[in-house]
Amino acid sequence: MTRPATLPDAVVAALRCPLCSAPFGLDGRSLRCPSRHSFDLAKQGYVNLLHAGVAAGTADTAEMVAARVAFLAAGHYAGLRDAIAQVTAHADGLVVDAGAGTGYYLAGVLDRLPGAAGLALDVSALALRRAAKAHPRLGAVVWNLWEHWPVASEAASVVLNVFAPRNGAEFRRVLRPGGTLLVVSPERGHLAELASVAPVLEVDSRKEERLDAALSDHFELVSRNALRERVTLKPDDVRNAVLMGPTGHHPARLAALPEVTEPAEVTFAFSLSEYRRTV
Template sequence: MARALRCSVCHAPFEAPGNGLRCGRGHSFDAAKQGYVNLLHAKVAAGTADTTEMVAARTAFLGSGFYAPLAGLLADSVPGEPDLVVDAGAGTGYYLARVLDRFAAATGLALDVSAAALRKAAKAHPRAGAIGWNLWEPWPVADATADVVLNVFAPRNAAEFHRVLCPDGVLLVAGPASGHLGELASTLGLLDAESGKEKRLGATLGSHFELVSRRETTHAAELTAEQVRHVVTMGPNAHHLHRDGLGERLAELTASMTGTLTVTTSFHVSAYRRSP
């Protein structure tokens, strides 16, 4: 992993002496006790990073396997035998770990701005490392080093995707497809994650990438009240629980449940190649 990284101060290559990273010019970054290395220089604005509560909800929900079809579709979309897989906005590292499980020779690099998520990502897979970084800033990753860049429900920095990918590398962008969590969206008034998404995705990536394929997977999930709370509070809606009565509606729905609720999960994975 260290060979693909660059110092976030001077952009020099890193060595990996002991428990951390050090560049040839003497800039050093210690690894946190949980295993990740934070290369950020400034604090993250409030409401930007996933909170401890969001990460706990996501860990529990993903551990139940409801998004396993998406993880499988991502792994199926990886061509050849990759060497380095970079997960941009990796969260807990769940999807990166599933891809690495499929390719025994691959190593992984998880980038995320949330310390709570990085604590999970650092332990998600023995062949993955985790780095604290803001995806909107130029990444501390060398040019043309990644065979695959994953981007799952995360910010999209097209210029950095293009820069770090190998010439024949692939960018895999995953997001919600039409109808995703539709039963909850209509009842609770969740954020509309799909509205205009495909058009914006094309506009964001169009000058740097060419679309190769787009695949979808849709399933029905039977969720308990606790799992309904987890799926709502593990993502951006968690930042809005105290606005417009969302928290109250969620509490009323889960309190009224006597069994499970059938909820649609629907995702798309778009594969892109670098434009010249």
Template sequence: MTSAHGGNDPLPPQVVEALRCSMCGNPIGLAERTLRCENGHSFDLARQGYVNLLHARIPAGTADTAPMVAARADFLASGAYLALADELARVCAEADGLVIDAGAGTGYYSAHVLSSAPSATGLALDVSAVALRRAARAHPRLGAAVWNLWEPWPVGDEVASVLLNVFAPRNGPEFHRVLRPGGLLAVASPAPDHLRELGDLVLTVDDRKEERLDATLGEYFARTGRTAVRSTVELTPDRIRQAVEMGPAGHHLDRDGRRERLEALSETQKVTVSFSVSTYRRL
């Protein structure tokens, strides 16, 4: 994996070319550290290198918070989910243009994919500006933009060769629109036995999740493969806390005594990490 860069460089040209003004939908250009369209709408790059294209509030509890992002960064750096990152890099190795990571978080998986695809450039989309501060520095060929994935994306039609979606919202119509014909969609989701040893400290995974995934995407994509990524890892109490705090349960730490039980952990535990990686081709 490529080491992080400084995060103060302008967005990669391929990313700027793919982006659209979120106010009027026109193409935008980058002058110094400002994105601007022909109608005069402008968006300044943050000091960390990402750009915020949102112009509306998002519902509370939607974006990852600073503590959740910090927990995720530390946990992923431990290598506990490296097997998943490697599998995503393998299935996306053909990427030769723009890779869009929808729900990129800190850019951990995007960076692995780009490191295995030297001719590709990445665009990280996420609703959490806190997460994208890290994503913008995760890889020198990765640009980052804050956006709500449930809204029409500020991205041109058929601009991406690969679309990556890891534990994130799945907007089938937008996936289809931004992928070029025959483009690859790679979706990673937790399996029903993921983190099962942690019980109700984490949110349960629906046994029919894969079935629902195929139904959601079936109108726009044909599934081409599905791989299980499963292993057992030893997690220290701190790593267990991070695993809980970085996921959906991180929004609900004060329910059902979850926070108190996490703080009481004192022993290393063997835990199942289990994922499903599904690949699809754009119809």
């Protein structure tokens, strides 16, 4: 019989109780703090530390998660995953992925870091069911990134943020001095060819400038690299690319999507920005 997934020791050590901020211990299948607050691990291995609900349209739905799993399994973002792993190849401690989704990118980082553990934070329990099993040294925790994170200060050597909300103050708090923040965002033209299939948000031409300004109180930019590629997507991949994005939160838009019967040539365009925590 397969043993249920659980949390790595390094992840348990870094977590803090969201009710009293005390350290946790793992007691069987439950996280418990000295104040006797307790949070049970789901059978899939993740733990939900949220003590409040989230607004509708915030967390990925089952359909969005399934589309993302299928799209990533086809290898379309393998180049991006490799680029992220290369930038973070120096890490020697805990890697926190803020907005980890299914854990695809964090697992790629951990594959290159045999001594590291990973903490996947995301508001979607459905996505974290996948993340909890994405890598044996990965722990998955349901959390709202806009709230104070249930993570010890200066616990991480790296924070990843891939297409996810950015909480600069929490990025800085959980990173140790000299720690690295890697932010991945779409560049102008990313998936623009899919506009004929679904509404595609145009990337702000000043996006990087605004990103730097938003993080300037806590970080300094170390490097920025662009990754751009032209690929041909099969019809199923086109639909999955649409479903796993913001359109997936709008059932009416999904119902109105035209049938895709032909392959489509599209642009992948990403920006990888590496920041160093200011002391």
